[in-house]
Structures are given as C-alpha cells and as structure tokens.
Amino acid sequence: MKAIVLEAADKLLVLKDVEKPVLKPGEALVKIKAAALNRRDYWITIGKYAGIKYPTILGSDGAGIIAEAGSDVEKHLIGQEVIINPGHDWGIHPEYQSKEFKILGLPEDGTFAEYVKVGAQYLYPKPAYLSWEQAAALPLAGLTAYRALFTKGRATKGDRVLIVGVGGGTGTIALQFAVATGCQVFVTSGSGEKIERAIQLGAVAGVNYKLPDWSEQLQHLAGGFDVIIDSALGDGFAKLPDICNPGARIVIFGGTAGNIPELNGRKIFWKQLQIIGTTMGTNEEFKAMIDFVNQHQIVPVVDEVFPLADAEKAIRKMTHSSQFGKIVLIA
Ligand SMILES: NC(=O)c1ccc[n+]([C@@H]2O[C@H](COP(=O)([O-])OP(=O)(O)OC[C@H]3O[C@@H](n4cnc5c(N)ncnc54)[C@H](OP(=O)(O)O)[C@@H]3O)[C@@H](O)[C@H]2O)c1
Known part of the structure; x- marks a missing residue:
C-alpha cells in the first residue's frame, strides 16, 4: 500500500510503498478516505516529541471504510463507514490515562496511508451528514x-x-x-x-x-x-x-x-x-463527543485539503499557523 513515511528527523515526508498491516483478532483494517493533521504530527517531523521512532507512518485522524477484519467476530463490520478514536489503551481511571496509553500515528503506524489497522473498539460510525474530509477533521481535536x-x-x-x-x-x-x-x-x-x-x-x-x-x-x-x-x-x-x-x-x-x-x-x-x-480523553468521552456532534449537527472547519502525496506541503503550512481549522489529506 502507499503511505507517507517519516524516515528520519528533519527528512521530508515521502510517499512510499509499504507492507499492508497484518491484523490480529479484535482489529480491523480501515481503508482511509481522508486523514487530518494535528500539531502533534508537525512536532514529530521536527523531532520535538517524546519517543519518536523511525520509520513512522504519521497521522492520528482518519475516516474511512472497514475493509478487512482480524477475525470472524469483527467480520460484520466490513463495509461500515467509520471514524477512528486515536486515543488507545486509556486504562481504568477516567481522571487520567494509564502508562500504556498511546496515540495512533506513533508508536503505532497512523492514518497517512491507504490503510490503517485499529482495534475495533476504537471505531465509531461516521456522522452521516459529514463529508469524508469533515469527518476526518473531527477525532483528535474533537476529543481533546x-x-x-x-x-x-x-x-x-x-x-x-x-x-x-x-x-x-x-x-x-x-x-x-x-x-x-x-x-x-x-x-x-x-x-x-x-x-x-x-x-x-x-x-x-x-x-x-x-x-x-x-x-x-x-x-x-x-x-x-x-x-x-x-x-x-x-x-x-x-x-x-x-x-x-x-x-x-x-x-x-x-x-x-x-x-x-x-x-x-x-x-x-x-x-x-x-x-x-487535560490530554485527549477516554473512549467513553469519544463516544459522547460523537453523540454531541450528531445532536448539534456540528460541521468541523476544514481549512484546506491536500492529496496524500502532498503531506509534506500540508504539514509545512503549520509552521506559520496560517490555517483556520483543520488541514486534511485525501487518498
Ligand atoms: N494534550 C493533548 O491532548 C493535546 C491535544 C491536541 C493538541 N494539543 C496541543 O495543543 C496545541 C494546539 O493544537 P492544534 O492541533 O489545535 O494546533 P494548531 O492547529 O497548529 O493551532 C495552533 C494555534 O495556536 C495559536 N497560537 C499560536 N501562538 C499563539 C500565542 N502566542 N498566543 C495564543 N495563541 C497562539 C494559533 O492561533 P491563531 O491562528 O488564531 O493565531 C494557532 O492557530 C498544540 O501545542 C498541540 O500539540 C495537545
């Protein structure tokens, strides 16, 4: 599959052919229709983030269609239009995240790719009235x-x-x-x-x-x-x-x-x-956020949409904070 790969600190983001993720039971493969940038992605590209590893496929925000299931249990999900909660393994305390907490897009490979693998419990129905670009703009910023x-x-x-x-x-x-x-x-x-x-x-x-x-x-x-x-x-x-x-x-x-x-x-x-x-939020808060968005028919603000191949150009836009709302990549 094609993916945007960060190969080293201060190296340009490049579109490469990489292996498609291999699923475990409990996971699903999402074919990404749109992904969105967060300042986190920018911090990682300039080496200012804890625990950076190379190579990394960046991207915490994504919306797409479930293409494959890790086991028969998730098979019924195939074909569903979803958005992804990028905050994983929050843990048992609603007040604070566990040591295992991680954000999609480092250390796990993220959404700036044709496909991403995600635990099925982090997939939520895409609000039907939102475009793919608008839906991709929602998860990390919306949850936070x-x-x-x-x-x-x-x-x-x-x-x-x-x-x-x-x-x-x-x-x-x-x-x-x-x-x-x-x-x-x-x-x-x-x-x-x-x-x-x-x-x-x-x-x-x-x-x-x-x-x-x-x-x-x-x-x-x-x-x-x-x-x-x-x-x-x-x-x-x-x-x-x-x-x-x-x-x-x-x-x-x-x-x-x-x-x-x-x-x-x-x-x-x-x-x-x-x-x-505060930091991000629990899976329950993610669900409550989506319910709130549906209830009020909120449409996230998309600043500009770039093709996935132009991820480097898109992320540099963050250098001067000229955006209003979210910068989105489309497959
Ligand atoms: N802990 C978490 O869970 C979490 C989650 C999300 C984001 N974050 C962090 O929160 C920050 C914002 O994230 P984001 O994705 O919204 O970033 P972003 O889209 O890049 O927005 C950054 C905004 O900061 C504002 N800003 C810059 N300099 C400022 C100043 N001197 N005073 C007041 N505002 C200033 C700018 O607002 P104007 O354009 O209006 O001037 C700019 O648009 C980042 O540092 C990010 O790493 C943390």
Missing part, C-alpha cells in the same frame, strides 16, 4: 476539546468562555462546541481575519493577542470568564487570572507559544481559580 470544555472546564449554557488562539484545529472545534452549548464565547487570535471567521461561527467578539492591551480589551468586552481554554501558554498566560471570574477554570493541553510564565498566586487563590491540565 470535548474533555477540556465539558469534563474539565464544566462549561454550561450561559457561561462566558474564552478560546485562546482560536485558529487552530482544537480552537475552532472548541468554539463550535461552546457555541452549541449556549455559552457566550470570546476568542483571541493572531489574525483579524480569523477573529471574523470565529464570529461567523458564533463567537461574540475577539481580540488579537498580539496587541499589548489584549487582556484589558477582552475584559472590557466580556466582563470576565468562567472557562478559558488555552493550548498556547507563553507570556500571554500570565494575564489570564486577571480576566477570570471568581471560581473560573483555566484548562490547558498544549504549549504552542511556550511555557507558563510567572503568575500572580494571590489572584489564583483569592478568586478560587483552577488551572487544570
């Missing part, structure tokens, strides 16, 4: 945003929610989930155009995080926030406690812009704030 916003952030109708750096894959879907819940959603972005796109998706307003007074402007617009979703961290993070309402939750799962700077501890304890880490 769902747990961040609802399980950890406890966002409910009427809450004031801030999405920091809305242009990313997780940012756009978090915005859509919060809007669908009836939250009052505000955003930051490095681009005025992306703020306009966010407003079209239902955000109340947004401010460019490059402005020196971005936090004051946000406070003026929104008053204060009950839930903040931040996957960027960096210097701007120090301002977040200032614009929180008492009892607010700041949920973090990435560090695109750096680390957590020095914070004013007094503001955190006096306002009874919580800074909460």
